[in-house]
Amino acid sequence: MRTKYLSVKQPIGDFYITSLEASVLAKIADATARGEHPDAVQREQSKNRIKEISEYCSDTDATFPTPVIISIDMNSNVRLDEDFIYFDENDIIGDVIDGQHRLEGLKKSSYINDFQLPVVFMFNLEPYQKAYVFSIINSKQTKVNMSLIYDLFALSKTRSPYKTCHEIARALNKESKSPFNRRLKMLGKKENDQELASLSQGTFIKYFLELITKNPDKDSRDIKREITLEDNSNLPLRKYFISEEDPVIHKIIFNLFAAVESVFHREWNDPDNYILSKPIGFGAIIKIFPEIFKVGHDNGDLSQEFFEDVFQKIQSNLVKEVTSANYGSNEQARSKLAADLLQAYNA
Structure with a gap:
């Protein structure tokens, strides 16, 4: 040859x-x-x-x-x-x-x-x-910041779990009444007017994807090939993604975290002393969301008021303050905090 x-x-x-x-x-x-x-x-x-x-x-x-x-x-x-x-x-x-x-x-x-x-x-x-x-x-390769990678999905002409999560993150970061207003580091670093930014877009999307898909790459490929996505999982927001109801996903996440901000106002707005609005806290809330969602969905109520009732109960029964001193800052800490939040909810 x-x-x-x-x-x-x-x-x-x-x-x-x-x-x-x-x-x-x-x-x-x-x-x-x-x-x-x-x-x-x-x-x-x-x-x-x-x-x-x-x-x-x-x-x-x-x-x-x-x-x-x-x-x-x-x-x-x-x-x-x-x-x-x-x-x-x-x-x-x-x-x-x-x-x-x-x-x-x-x-x-x-x-x-x-x-x-x-x-x-x-x-x-x-x-x-x-x-x-x-x-x-x-x-000698330099690892690319995941926030930048996710941000680039805005340029895609094709629907995907990554693009949906990015667009919702961008909307929540821009909306004046959003609990995440100017709080997400969209490209992985703070801008000058983001004093309370404590969560990167990369981390936000990493955990957010857990509610939509178990294999975002496969979903993305299947969408391109016009293969119907399967809803054979217990992921709470997957059915909305499959039916292209992204505004519904956005509204549910808005209501969920608006309730967190309302009930845990001090903790949410003081990331220097509390971890609720940091990766561990955000990730823990995402982790317990499926159980909370099931209750609200079965009752036909996923309003901010429903989620406020949930977190008021959690606040009343939660033993430890949500600080890094009590929980740490790794994936194990996320699971520990999620377990405590669920225990307080089910008490």
């Missing part, structure tokens, strides 16, 4: 950029883990990551724009002329330095034949050079 290439000159040496059918690349590239061979550089494969990528391949907008990097075996029969790289597509010709999970995910999907992949061939790398390239690629 032959493929055209572009040559790139850099201090480590020349390398060659081309594109190959994913099905071909999967046959010619090996991804041996470090624990399996002393000269190997790859980490152990993550089954969850491979599964995620395999499912992602079904997205109608799926893309893998970054190249898979292959170190060509010095003893392989790969050769170059001025225009083409030649190799036997039935032989393993090199090791994957970067991109093993993409390849494995594609192999496990039903869509591998839909993809060509950009590929970089690097020749004559010593084991220490392979290790250096791998370590630089995987240690």
Whole structure:
């Protein structure tokens, strides 16, 4: 087989950029883990990551724009002329330095034949050079703030759980009577006029999604493919999402937290001393919401007044103050606070 290439000159040496059918690349590239061979550089494969990528391949907008990097075996029969790289597509010709999970995910999907992949061939790398390239690629990446990622869903033309949650977060942050007015750090950091902002959009959406979907990525893909979403869960707001009643979801969340602000006014408006409006408090309220929702839904009442009655009962029976000293600031603290809130509600 032959493929055209572009040559790139850099201090480590020349390398060659081309594109190959994913099905071909999967046959010619090996991804041996470090624990399996002393000269190997790859980490152990993550089954969850491979599964995620395999499912992602079904997205109608799926893309893998970054190249898979292959170190060509010095003893392989790969050769170059001025225009083409030649190799036997039935032989393993090199090791994957970067991109093993993409390849494995594609192999496990039903869509591998839909993809060509950009590929970089690097020749004559010593084991220490392979290790250096791998370590630089995987240690110098800057993690993108989740608030920014969620904010970018505003640009999507397609409905998704992420977009719904973002739009509701944005509305609640803007509305003057909202309990979250100017309280959400939409891009992950406070603006100058946000003295009481104690919750990032990223955290808000992370917990909010728990009420709508167990697999937001799958829902997003299914919506693009016009596959009817299933409501086979006990998630309280899912039926409204499926029926595209986002204003109803917005109103319920508004009523819920307006009641929290009304009943726990001091705690909600003093994030320096209390955690109710911080991630742990917000997350705990989301955690107990399904039980509260069931009562209100069965009685046909999800008004702010209904939720105020709920939180007044909680306030009367809650033993501990909602502070970090009493609960901490991790996911375990969220569960602990949620358990105490439910106990106070059911007392």
